[in-house]
Amino acid sequence: MMNEDLAQAVKAEVPLLRKLAELREIHKGYSPDRKFEAAADGRRYLLRIYEQRLVARKQEEFKILQELHERHDVRCSRPLGIGMLSGLGLGYMLLTYIEGEDAVDELPRLSKGQQYDIGYDAGSQLRRMHQIQAPDSVAASWAQRSLAKHRKYVDEYSQTETKIERGDRVLGFIEEHLHLLQHRPVSLQHDDFHTGNLIIKDGCLAGIIDFNRFDWGDPYQEFMKTGMFSSEVSIPFAVGQIRGYFQGREPDELFWTLYSMYIAMCLISSVVWIKKVKPEETGIMMEKINRVLADHNDFQAVIPQWYSNYQ
Known part of the structure; x- marks a missing residue:
């Protein structure tokens, strides 16, 4: 799958990325997810793309991140959205991007x-x-x-x-x-x-x-x-x-x-x-x-x- 196809799907399906200006893949780590640094409306986001079979697990991960961020004041990315890129048969999770090294x-x-x-x-x-x-x-x-x-x-x-x-x-x-x-x-x-x-x-x-x-x-x-x-x-x-x-x-x-x-x-x-x-x-x-x-x-x-x- 080309990043151009993914970018078009993201613009169509992810509300906060309707005005996507940049989508740069992050190749570090051993995660099975594809990870991207996304930019839209002057803000940076972390976009994770995953296979449809992982939907239930990713929904649990999303809820855990919400609880860590909101109830326990843990310095992790704040989850912003989760859903499907229906045209590609893939799931996505959108999070705040943590700046630094x-x-x-x-x-x-x-x-x-x-x-x-x-x-x-x-x-x-x-x-x-x-x-x-x-x-x-x-x-x-x-x-x-x-x-x-x-x-x-x-x-x-x-x-x-x-x-x-x-x-x-x-x-x-x-x-x-x-x-x-x-x-x-x-x-x-x-x-x-x-x-x-x-x-x-x-x-x-x-x-x-x-x-x-x-x-x-x-x-x-x-x-x-x-x-x-x-x-x-x-x-x-x-x-x-x-x-x-x-x-x-x-x-x-x-x-x-x-x-x-x-x-x-x-x-x-x-x-x-x-x-x-x-x-x-x-x-x-x-x-x-x-x-x-x-x-x-x-x-x-x-x-x-x-x-x-x-x-």
């Missing part, structure tokens, strides 16, 4: 103090997001769902040629702590909360983007992306995020044990995911995995070195 690019240019403060702010925002509790039917099945997902990844991992060094230690650590999945609180999850999905402007956190992977689960699971990705970009940010989430208090041993179990699970699933989705980036992913193993001394330590050594 990706945190993954901007953080290294800032002072360590600024990086920490932005992380603290991000942790506070994440805590607000986790105030949205899961529906009872979803919450009750968390342990079962999480365990089934892990077992599936382990089966697939066992069949791949790519293996984690001392992977038996990783799998053993997970097995030893799987009982902790029981009786956990279950809330909304962004499910991809890291520096690649945060926007910085003028040295401050401008907003959180890409909620399309939202899920319901243990809020502590959200931090595995902190160790997997954000700590590689900025340790001050990662430390700040954890302290901001806990409102300046140090997290307890239960947090660190769950964090370590979830990031260990992430190592296994990451091998499977990269081989399926981006096999050409397997080397990059294995470097990240080896860094996490070193951070945890092959999971003999639940607090990662980047946190315990931070001053």
Whole structure:
């Protein structure tokens, strides 16, 4: 589908974009949506285009964004409209555009103090997001769902040629702590909360983007992306995020044990995911995995070195 055809459909079907002046595709990220920066009437918007089969999920995402923005004061895009481009058989979601630069690019240019403060702010925002509790039917099945997902990844991992060094230690650590999945609180999850999905402007956190992977689960699971990705970009940010989430208090041993179990699970699933989705980036992913193993001394330590050594 050419962007010219899409532009004509957008003008005809999206009320706020009747006077569309520009439609520029955004190619960053792994989202299945097509994303566009749109300009109309002197304003900039984010336009997401998705397949018709995703309509119900996108309607739920739209409602979640409304609640986050209006009731919890979370710095995310405000949803403005949702509907169908009937001539193309595609759905659309229109949101406000968050101005700024990706945190993954901007953080290294800032002072360590600024990086920490932005992380603290991000942790506070994440805590607000986790105030949205899961529906009872979803919450009750968390342990079962999480365990089934892990077992599936382990089966697939066992069949791949790519293996984690001392992977038996990783799998053993997970097995030893799987009982902790029981009786956990279950809330909304962004499910991809890291520096690649945060926007910085003028040295401050401008907003959180890409909620399309939202899920319901243990809020502590959200931090595995902190160790997997954000700590590689900025340790001050990662430390700040954890302290901001806990409102300046140090997290307890239960947090660190769950964090370590979830990031260990992430190592296994990451091998499977990269081989399926981006096999050409397997080397990059294995470097990240080896860094996490070193951070945890092959999971003999639940607090990662980047946190315990931070001053």
